[in-house]
Amino acid sequence: xxxFNFFSPITEEMKVVEEQLSRSxxxxxxxxxxxxxxxxxxxxxxxxxxxxxxxxxxFSEDLEDVIPIAVALELIHMASLVHDDxxxxxxxxRGKATVKSAWxxxxxxxxxxxxxxxxxxxxxxYQRSDIVDVLAEASMRICEGEVIQMLSCYNVTLGLxxxxxxxxxxxxxxxxxxxxxxxxxxxxxxxxxxAIKNYGYFLGMAFQVTDDILDIIADEQILGxxxxxxxxxxxxxxxxxxxxxxxxxxxxxxxxxxSPEACAHHTDRIIDIINDSDGIxxxxxxxxxYARKAQEQLxxxxxVPVKKxxxxxxxFILARDF
Amino acid sequence: xxxFNFFSPITEEMKVVEEQLSRSxxxxxxxxxxxxxxxxxxxxxxxxxxxxxxxxxxFSEDLEDVIPIAVALELIHMASLVHDDxxxxxxxxRGKATVKSAWxxxxxxxxxxxxxxxxxxxxxxYQRSDIVDVLAEASMRICEGEVIQMLSCYNVTLGLxxxxxxxxxxxxxxxxxxxxxxxxxxxxxxxxxxAIKNYGYFLGMAFQVTDDILDIIADEQILGxxxxxxxxxxxxxxxxxxxxxxxxxxxxxxxxxxSPEACAHHTDRIIDIINDSDGIxxxxxxxxxYARKAQEQLxxxxxVPVKKxxxxxxxFILARDF
Numbered sequence: 001x002x003x004f005n006f007f008s009p010i011t012e013e014m015k016v017v018e019e020q021l022s023r024s025x026x027x028x029x030x031x032x033x034x035x036x037x038x039x040x041x042x043x044x045x046x047x048x049x050x051x052x053x054x055x056x057x058x059f060s061e062d063l064e065d066v067i068p069i070a071v072a073l074e075l076i077h078m079a080s081l082v083h084d085d086x087x088x089x090x091x092x093x094r095g096k097a098t099v100k101s102a103w104x105x106x107x108x109x110x111x112x113x114x115x116x117x118x119x120x121x122x123x124x125x126y127q128r129s130d131i132v133d134v135l136a137e138a139s140m141r142i143c144e145g146e147v148i149q150m151l152s153c154y155n156v157t158l159g160l161x162x163x164x165x166x167x168x169x170x171x172x173x174x175x176x177x178x179x180x181x182x183x184x185x186x187x188x189x190x191x192x193x194x195a196i197k198n199y200g201y202f203l204g205m206a207f208q209v210t211d212d213i214l215d216i217i218a219d220e221q222i223l224g225x226x227x228x229x230x231x232x233x234x235x236x237x238x239x240x241x242x243x244x245x246x247x248x249x250x251x252x253x254x255x256x257x258x259s260p261e262a263c264a265h266h267t268d269r270i271i272d273i274i275n276d277s278d279g280i281x282x283x284x285x286x287x288x289x290y291a292r293k294a295q296e297q298l299x300x301x302x303x304v305p306v307k308k309x310x311x312x313x314x315x316f317i318l319a320r321d322f
Numbered sequence: 323x324x325x326f327n328f329f330s331p332i333t334e335e336m337k338v339v340e341e342q343l344s345r346s347x348x349x350x351x352x353x354x355x356x357x358x359x360x361x362x363x364x365x366x367x368x369x370x371x372x373x374x375x376x377x378x379x380x381f382s383e384d385l386e387d388v389i390p391i392a393v394a395l396e397l398i399h400m401a402s403l404v405h406d407d408x409x410x411x412x413x414x415x416r417g418k419a420t421v422k423s424a425w426x427x428x429x430x431x432x433x434x435x436x437x438x439x440x441x442x443x444x445x446x447x448y449q450r451s452d453i454v455d456v457l458a459e460a461s462m463r464i465c466e467g468e469v470i471q472m473l474s475c476y477n478v479t480l481g482l483x484x485x486x487x488x489x490x491x492x493x494x495x496x497x498x499x500x501x502x503x504x505x506x507x508x509x510x511x512x513x514x515x516x517a518i519k520n521y522g523y524f525l526g527m528a529f530q531v532t533d534d535i536l537d538i539i540a541d542e543q544i545l546g547x548x549x550x551x552x553x554x555x556x557x558x559x560x561x562x563x564x565x566x567x568x569x570x571x572x573x574x575x576x577x578x579x580x581s582p583e584a585c586a587h588h589t590d591r592i593i594d595i596i597n598d599s600d601g602i603x604x605x606x607x608x609x610x611x612y613a614r615k616a617q618e619q620l621x622x623x624x625x626v627p628v629k630k631x632x633x634x635x636x637x638f639i640l641a642r643d644f
Contacts, residue, residue, distance in 0.1 A: 121458030136443030
């Protein structure tokens, strides 16, 4: 699995995306350009453009038409990251200074708005209101997800349903929409669009659950952020939810997780309780469940080589950094 | 002039805009809905929808097709207000609590993003990329304007050009775009679109200069915010610019305006110096200049009754609250 490269069928197209991404945010104000291009240069996996391209490749060899929407998807993701960093008051992301820490809150808010508007104007190029609608709707749902997450912090009474709703909007939705839009641009049949959209949804859910596991078990070097940063911020993820229900120390855990003070200063104790429960194993089980569901959707899609790549991606997520 | 009602030719349509505006921001999250609808209920003149409707009326009696873009224009304006209130840390706007003061920064940032995405998805309904493009481009330019304003604060070395660039993006642009889009939806000729777009631009410039005058000479009750709030925030407007060049106390003024401390605590002294110069008169002269230029553009537009209304609007701005 280690030599699996998700991007290999679309290496050339990803280079074009990268170029267009840099070009897309060039405006008239040096400071806004610098802030936005700082964000682009900070990198990232460009997963959303990749999903759009791979999804489109199921239906066509020529991916030129997918480039603008691939760029728009990455822009919408970036816009939400800039605003998240303002809200979370984060100084680093992926080990580099955030726009917020380098330019301050004001520029960050405007840079986010700027990038969001740019994204939707790129989507408008297709002259298809269904495409802009899917993207704008996704952007609204992401905002909703952030508000749900905010309202759910330190709340130990909320269950699995609330968690799934949060991660759906935080991650699964935009991956799902990336797959959907890649297929839509290629004018795939409604059935095929639905299958690849579902694939993206299940894969995105699997991806976020593993992210939430890693936040507890991986160390700072792998994560590029401190271990337990969800806990520190009062974000209760699946392993913690499991422990809240099943750990012998569940009462102590509930007290700790409900207290912003304890979340900030007794993070290690919280992590220990979660690790002692079967919370990590359970979360891994849920990840497998979603990864399999993603793979099942592929059966409704054309038998072309890229399908193997999409299939492997689900296995790859399961093997991710464990 | 006192019985002039700018909205009279479009009273019925404005009611529809108001209804659709409330409906447009209904999503799945109660808190986001409350925050957004708080903003809608706080009112406002709905100038941008009105300009779109009046502009469209130049070309057609039936304004049904203009409603979505009229709503989208107000939404984009509202999105920028919510983010401005976060950035300016404002607790009241139009005499009412801001979203920021009632729900906090987090909800305000997400509410703004939500409303912006909603706006562009409404514009997408026309299935015309030129329409989404004009709106998205305007949204980006507004962000640029805010950054220019931010960078210009307390800077007494910047001149008229910088000021005009700021107010263009802050106000004139979206009024201009409102007029332009109203005409575009009605498929007006490129010449007519250009003329009404220019009309909106010049009128918007006149409008913002009078706003800047009022900030210095009107009292808190008329403004719904403290007199001199621009000065307090280090925003140097036209009357101050004039005084910086022509007042006998220009050196003292420059020192005061360059100091955040002095702007906050010696606002009255700054206002006195500006009032003693001919800064207000000069700004009023500039307003007249722009209002006349707006009226001149009308000569390229169809001879229909609504034209008189657009003409009077320019006179009305000149008479505004003086």
